Amino acid sequence: MQVQQNIKLAVDAVVFGYQTNHLYILLVKQRYGINKNKWVLPGGFVLDKESLDDAVARELQEEAGLSVNYLEQLYTFGDVHRDKRGRVVSVAYFGLVDPNKFNLQADTDASEAQWFLLGELPTVGYDHQDIISLAEKRLSAKLHYQPIGFDLLPKEFPFSDLEHLYKTILGKEIDRRNFRKKMLSFGILEETNKIKKVGSGRPAKLFSFNNQKYQELLKGGFLFEIKLV
Amino acid sequence: MQVQQNIKLAVDAVVFGYQTNHLYILLVKQRYGINKNKWVLPGGFVLDKESLDDAVARELQEEAGLSVNYLEQLYTFGDVHRDKRGRVVSVAYFGLVDPNKFNLQADTDASEAQWFLLGELPTVGYDHQDIISLAEKRLSAKLHYQPIGFDLLPKEFPFSDLEHLYKTILGKEIDRRNFRKKMLSFGILEETNKIKKVGSGRPAKLFSFNNQKYQELLKGGFLFEIKLV
DNA sequence: ACAAAAGTGTTTTACATACACCCATGG
DNA sequence: CCATGGGTGTATGTAAAACACTTTTGT
DSSP: OOOOOOOEEEEEEEEEEEETTEEEEEEEEOOSSTTTTOEEOSEEEOOTTSOHHHHHHHHHHHHHOOOOSEEEEEEEEOOTTSSTTSOEEEEEEEEEEOGGGTSOOSSTTGGGEEEEETTSOOOBSTTHHHHHHHHHHHHHHHHHHSOOGGGGSOSEEEHHHHHHHHHHHHTOOOOHHHHHHHHHHTTOEEEEEEEEOOSSSOOEEEEEEOHHHHHHHHHTTOOOOOOOO | OOOOOOOEEEEEEEEEEEETTEEEEEEEEOOSSTTTTOEEOSEEEOOTTSOHHHHHHHHHHHHHOOOOSEEEEEEEEOOTTSSTTSOEEEEEEEEEEOGGGTSOOSSTTGGGEEEEETTSOOOBSTTHHHHHHHHHHHHHHHHHHSOOGGGGSOSEEEHHHHHHHHHHHHTOOOOHHHHHHHHHHTTOEEEEEEEEOOSSSOOEEEEEEOHHHHHHHHHTTOOOOOOOO
8 A cells, every 4th residue: 555644643532520510621741842741631642553442542541540431532633733743633532430530540650640620721732622622512412412421420329419410511500300300201210229428418319320221222212312491 | 753653544425415305325436456446435545734624525526526515524433454455544524415516527537436326335345334324324313403404405495305305314204294394493494486396286485594594593502403203 | 496408299381293185286 | 177296274292391398317
């Protein structure tokens, strides 16, 4: 295959984490090059013998010691001048982690990886702000038609956490009664017999997302859809 | 920028055309290599100094003399072995043309480009069948939440054409009265004072899609959404 | 007893669905 | 006058939206 081409291929990941009613994004500090010490998305060049999916997973592991529990392709950014060092096309990914994985280990290279509160992001290098903006849009959109919020929560969670997650990410008020009614009507949540006690207030039953049930329903043409005013 | 990487970057396009109640896809005949004389998607390698979008437009022009009126990125296919000649990552696009552009000119290289009825596709090379399948899914999905059907029709069309388009692509029966009511309720269609006479039957008023109006509505949070049983 | 968060039902409103007959033209 | 496709309205069902008080715990 004779092709003259001087284009490098990279992957980048926008990984969201959620904790105590706040939404975070993972960034890493660039160690070399013209963007040295700038914060950028975790990512890097694709190896010759790994798929794109594998490349993202590897980079996240290397740069932040992190394995996500949801990952999908977001968009491929291919403008000619998006990287000043040369032509680099980047396949961007969209990832979610639950709070168990939120605490970054300080071994690996992780000392230079950090969670940033959305809305308090530093100036990021390259065109990574565009990538982040697109990922935010994707996250908001997906919350409405895919049960993806559960990937940002621990396996068992009080209902109010789910409600707050939607409220936080969509920036909208939610009617608790209608939200709960609708969510439960899908039949993809299971009530555990555990309860969570917090400082004050009535203890909450814990729920868990039954993914197997969801997959079954999907085959029958089921549509997860939640609208908010 | 020192990176050892031996990956080629290509673009491919799944272009849909619609005529006389039938949906078509554009394929081109491969002229060289191991897939010689096999039908494949129009596409090719990205040049060093053109964006991905430009690359697709150029390839469509070169291989089929075609300029589409809707084009968006579909997905990036990056499996290691998708091309037996070596590592090639392909950014796939999704395009729509209206019937004016349907007749392929025989100049250019177009003699080897051809419309194929969906459902009567030949065996295609590489992993292009996967790409086509994904594009079909995208098309079906988009019809429900984006006014994209108009890009497959001429500027002015009888209402029944729109109805047949939905029926054909989604493979579902449609209640004509409800469909028309819903579509018109959006306020993005304009009734022209022209009428189209066909062989027999009552002549039909022609409608046109008002994209400007649609864009305005979008800013106000308008959501195009059409559900079919 | 009070503060704090969890839990719960009913009424109203809007939209989707189901359904069948008349109209304008060409042959 | 008949065949063909275009054009239209209403009644019913179902789901979303609006809305406020009671329960359980900790302090």
